[in-house]
Amino acid sequence: MATAAFADRGADLELVGIQKRFPGFTAIEDLDLTIPAGSFFALLGPSGCGKTTTLRLVAGLEEPTRGRILIGGMDVTAQKPYQRPVNTVFQSYALFPHMTVLENVAFGLRRRKIDDAVGKAHEALRLVELDHLAARKPLQLSGGQQQRVALARAIVNRPALLLLDEPLGALDLKLRRQMQLELKGIQEEVGLTFLHVTHDQEEAMTMADTVAVMNKGRIEQMGPPEELYEAPRTAFVANFLGQSNLLTGNVAGTTNQAISVDVAGHRVVVPRDRARRLAGTVTIGVRPEKLSLHRETPASDPARNVLGPGRVSDVSFSGMSTQYLVTTPGIGTLVVFAQNKTFGPMAQAGDEVWVSWSIAHGFGLDDDPAERPGRAPDDDTRNVAVHKRPALVPERGEA
């Protein structure tokens, strides 16, 4: 039996043509995904995008409407959750309140009748540095400690695949950073395959080898974090993963290396290999920290795009950097992050400024601008609230 032994290494996870319908809506439509053994894979997306459903399908807590799930090449679609070589760290931790920490950690081992369950449980608790609290009940622990117990309870079983369902969501920022590093360390140490579901883009980028951004039941883009950040393919990815300045215009010319786009009378050049669409109306973008602010018209440089003149409409200081909003007629508002290498802001609200960036830093999106107005960054309060809600629900539940 597959579950009777420890997995000595992680296993591949393969989702083939997965679809999941709930009464009234489709959570996942036609998902194909392969996660290689031993990797740390993050599924990133806003709440309701289907990422938690994907996780529950892999764990066996939901049944797919269509499609197959393979773990290490074995079809587990028809298997019950307790038969799958998979363990989950739940968002709510779901530590059994009637058992001690040690009993919680030994639970899976005892069910599988593995020798020396208590010894192995102690070992797992030592890994998360909580062995001294083994006799406590979970409710006597802090949130961070509970999270580590939940992690120990899952990894003690050495599952081929470990599923993490926003396990850090309820922790405060500092503890979350610390736990991220610990998790990453443990993953490298035990060499298991981790599938991590989160709505926190920073968390996904710091921890995962591969990030898949999910939206409305589909994977929008998948790749290493740097690639996703530097060359987003869609407006959704561009705005969900950090902030982006998106501009829409018609392609005015194409060369072997680059395309040039006419944005409200300004010529903006994007490298051809970073542009997804080469003709017609396109949306192009650039990250706010790639922009430079100029007080005078910058000298003409073929390697840089220049927009301006515009006016600074807002300056906000945030420690390491200062955020400037620059409003340019015909283009709209651009966000500029400038590092605070000197004291004081470079410009005041109302100043006339120019904005420039290296051509190599631009990217062209796959979206048809007619279908989706690309400009509006996805940071209005309603969306932010929706994204924050899953993090707040457990806190409210505990209160």
Added chain:
Amino acid sequence: MAFAAFATTAAKSGEPAPRRRSRVALLLLLPGILYLVLFFLTPLVSLLLTSFQAPSEFGDVGEFNYAFRWENYTEVVGAYLPHILRSFGFAFVATVLALVISYPLAYFIGVSSRRWPLLQSVMLVLVIAPFFISFLLRTLAWKQLLSDESFVVTSLKAVSLLAPDAHLTGTPFAVIFGLTYNFIPFMTLPLYATLERLDLRYLEAGTDLYANPFHVFLKVTIPLSMPGIVAGTLLTFIPAAGDYINASRDFLGGPDSQMIGNVIEANFLVLLNYPIAAALSLILMAVILVVVSFYVKRAGTEELL
């Protein structure tokens, strides 16, 4: 400055508050305390005194004087030990049966039908509905249903499940049946209250950790519903042990199925032997207290309550 000023006013206004509050609390508690003293403590002391009384030498039947006659207790235990044991035996069996019947019912209402609140309400109303009819009437109805000429008995006899000269009424079976039937709502409601709040994520965590449905039920569901189980079994066992309706000869009982409640009733109301009845009542109370405190201690539900 401003903070300091704020702090002193807060402290000043805060100080007299607790005293005033405790006086108000006392005032509000007074009716309750008076009620308990008048209707619980006084009768209890009176019962205790009665239990040590001896028959007055030249008095009438039912005339007793205080005499510290502790022999009442030994006599009572000697004479009625079978009734005492039978009471707790019947109550125990009825409690177990009620639990076995009520748990799936409460689970169905509280967990399985969570997605259909209307169904939940209808089922709950059905559980409570029997309360709208006096339980005396309902027990009498069962007497009819289980009587010798009833459809149930004649059918059972027809298929030889019951011997031709057998009865159902007047047997321990009928008494336990009646107790179980009458106390099922008291078992179901607390179980429902606990199971309705049961966090299904614990069950998912159980299946995720290789426990099959049976083990999840045994290791997770049952322990997490212990508060309801304890409350339901207490609400069933305590009144069932002292019950005298079901076992009464007028209802489902017979000469061989009398419980301690029937003996107490007979001594108080028929034989007018008050000291014996009082001693029996106190013994019943003491045994229940001991049994229940052991049970609650063993169940260990502190962290779940």
